[in-house]
Amino acid sequence: MSDDILINIQVTLAKGDRNGVAKLTKEALDKGLSVKVILEDGLIKSMNAIGEKFKANEIFIPEVLIAAKAMHAGIAVLEPLFAASGIKPTGRVVIGTVKGDLHDIGKNIVSMMLKGACFEVVDLGIDVPPGKFLEIVQTKSPDIIAMSSLLTTSMGAMRETIKVLKESGLRDKVKIIVGGAPITQGFADSIGADSYAKDAATAVDKAKELLKKIPM
Ligand code: B12
Numbered sequence: 001m002s003d004d005i006l007i008n009i010q011v012t013l014a015k016g017d018r019n020g021v022a023k024l025t026k027e028a029l030d031k032g033l034s035v036k037v038i039l040e041d042g043l044i045k046s047m048n049a050i051g052e053k054f055k056a057n058e059i060f061i062p063e064v065l066i067a068a069k070a071m072h073a074g075i076a077v078l079e080p081l082f083a084a085s086g087i088k089p090t091g092r093v094v095i096g097t098v099k100g101d102l103h104d105i106g107k108n109i110v111s112m113m114l115k116g117a118c119f120e121v122v123d124l125g126i127d128v129p130p131g132k133f134l135e136i137v138q139t140k141s142p143d144i145i146a147m148s149s150l151l152t153t154s155m156g157a158m159r160e161t162i163k164v165l166k167e168s169g170l171r172d173k174v175k176i177i178v179g180g181a182p183i184t185q186g187f188a189d190s191i192g193a194d195s196y197a198k199d200a201a202t203a204v205d206k207a208k209e210l211l212k213k214i215p216m
Helices: 002-015 018-030 035-055 062-081 105-116 130-140 158-166 185-191 200-212
Strands: 092-097 118-122 144-148 174-180
Touching: 002 018, 002 035, 002 062, 002 130, 018 035, 018 062, 035 062, 035 105, 062 105, 092 130, 105 118, 105 144, 105 185, 105 200, 130 144, 130 158, 144 158, 158 174, 158 185, 174 185, 174 200
Parallel strands: 092 118, 092 144, 144 174
Antiparallel strands: none
């Protein structure tokens, strides 16, 4: 039964039916499925399949975009459940997709999971230039900067951002975590980031570990 609704979510997302995905996501919640299961076995699973088809040239950018919007409609239903909690924020994270990169689905999931773990999240959106990250470190004093990149051509913007922070003398004021499909632990080490996570769930664990390393 629960498998039926998850498959329905996958199929509806692949068709790009935003209203349908939102409705089915609500239905799945009403049926008692957990946010994690709906997210991972419904929405993300379908989006990954879309990615594979895109890679194989079976579908093209417009279809991917339409599916991505349907994915956002599902995430919008789940988000308040992650965020709903009166508990004091664990720490403040500033997150953004780096300059030159417009991909935001993974970044939004990381953001949502962090909110769910009681982090206060400031989301700078997509195509965020190094100067914007710098400005926000100066004005918001976050504990952690989280940078996302999905393109090999935008990975360099992560290095550039860390360089700009170093040059401004602010690098040691903030912990930095990076992620996104082309990012590896080796790359994270090579640019001087403090942490890397391969997925949103691991990102939360790593962010918590980083907080422990911040002197009180
Ligand atoms: C959706 C998509 C798009 C959509 C984006 C819509 C949107 N609002 O995001 C659109 C159609 C706009 C698009 C455009 C392009 N895309 Co595109 N796109 C994808 C696709 C199919 C899926 C990405 C996705 O959302 N995955 C699902 C999410 C959940 O996974 P994720 O992003 O990896 O995130 C997870 C982890 O990586 C991690 N994570 C992510 N961010 C962060 C951050 C931190 C701090 C941490 C800790 C973890 C973390 O946690 C997330 C959740 O678990 C991928 C293929 C793929 N399989 O990845 C190609 C892909 C990324 N795109 C690609 C390309 C080439 C492009 C274009 C250049 C195409 C073109 N010719 O115009 C443009 C670039 C536009 C730009 N300047 O950014 C290539 C990149 C190749 C490369 N290595 O550089 C890919 C890999 C496809 C391919 N195989 O060719 N794309």
